[in-house]
Amino acid sequence: MLFRILKNSFLKRPKAVFLVFLSITMGAAVATAFLGIAGELSHKMALELRSYGANILLEPAAAEGGGFLREEDLPKIKTVFWKYNITGFTPYIFGIADISAVGKRERGIVSGTWFNKLLDVEGEEPTIQGIKAIAPWWDVQGSWPQASDEAVIGAALARRLGVTVGKEVDAAVHGRSQRFRIAGIVTTGGYEEEQLFAPLVTVQTLLQQQGKVSRVLVSALTVPMDDFGRKDIALMSKDEYEKWYCTAYVTSVAKNVEEVMAGSRAKPIWQIASAEGTLLKKLNSVMLLLTILALGASATAVSTSLMASMAERSPEIALMKAVGADRFQITTIFLGETLIISVVGGIVGYLLGDQLAGFISRTVFNSTIASPLWLFPTAIISALFVAIAGSIAPLRRALCIEPVRVLKG
DSSP, X not given: OHHHHHHHHHHHOHHHHHHHHXXXXXXXXXXXXXXXXXXXXXHHHHHHHGGGOOXXXXXXXXXXXXXXXXXXXXXXXXXXTTGGGXXXXXXXXXXXXXXXXXXXXXXXXXXXXXXXXXEOOTTSOOEEESHHHHOTTOEEEEOOOOSTTEEEEEHHHHHHHXXXXXXXXXXXXXXXXXXXXXXXXXXXXXXXXXXXXXXXXXXXXXXXOTTEESEEEEEEOOOOOOTTTTSOGGGOOHHHHHHHHTSOOHHHHHHHHHHHSTTEEEEEOHHHHHHHHHHHHHHXXXXXXXXXXXXXXXXXXXXXXXXXXXXXXXXXXXXHHHTTOOHHHHHHHHHHHHHHHHHHHHHHHHHHHHHHHHHHHHHHHSSOOOOOTTHHHHHHHHHHXXXXXXHHHHHHHHHTOOHXXXXXX
């Protein structure tokens, strides 16, 4: 009997059913798209933010290593627990040098580093490390050094020396000198514009510090810091420490790196790490708020459609009450209609939302996203929420109908 009533209701009111179906479908589609993007948002945005600089500084421990780290330990950074979160790193060695060119001389810093080094780690895929990996925002006029006697020079230092791309400069340290051909001029808007950057091995030889580095900048994907992440590890229990160690906080990734680099001390670059965490939290909050607003708008549309439908069906409801239908039976009939529509709308909304999320990801991030399995039940639950929330007011109106007044006109 109930099935026949529901069937007749759908066949006799196709326009009203379609409007409710459309409202539920749109709500489920928008919720699926926003939640799907939010699930990937932290990862995508973290990748984008990694292009703005490193977030971990690795330097010699105060009383160990003679003020240097060992270059031979650098490949170990890509073997730590969070190795897949480490998107890049580059070592530096610094020295004060007399830099001269075309009759001008400046006292400045010569920095040895990697520019675009192919790092081969046993058991892992070869990766590109160096400045190009962790600081793609550097604006280089010319090209990156390819040979051991090529260098890039900061724009401010280049102006004072009067050098351009293709010119040569000499760097002298304690009576030893090295001539470099300027392959490019770098502009960053920061302290890098006051330095001369050359291949690591060449500067190590110039400074007589073969196989040593002064510091390492590491760029890693991390999750936003919370109160637990900021807790002193010395005060953590064994279970708390395992949870902290297995969460990609910037502090736990730094600890990972510190453990494999002998005589090192790793610390987060807080002005970068904190800004990233705050931004990611705000973006996730915005996506959640948009999802709630979309579901609220859909529920309102469903309620409006059902209210109009209830007004048309007043005689039908009054007749049901007149022949003995109680509140539970009427509620079952009308909720049954809405829930059937919501399940179908949820399935269709999931399919549409998945395509919408993919389109947004391709447009904004120029990449695709994989829909997580939890999105499908989430779409169904969203559709049921919209249907039930939108049915409350119309159902209350239906239950308040008085058969005598309606049937007598």
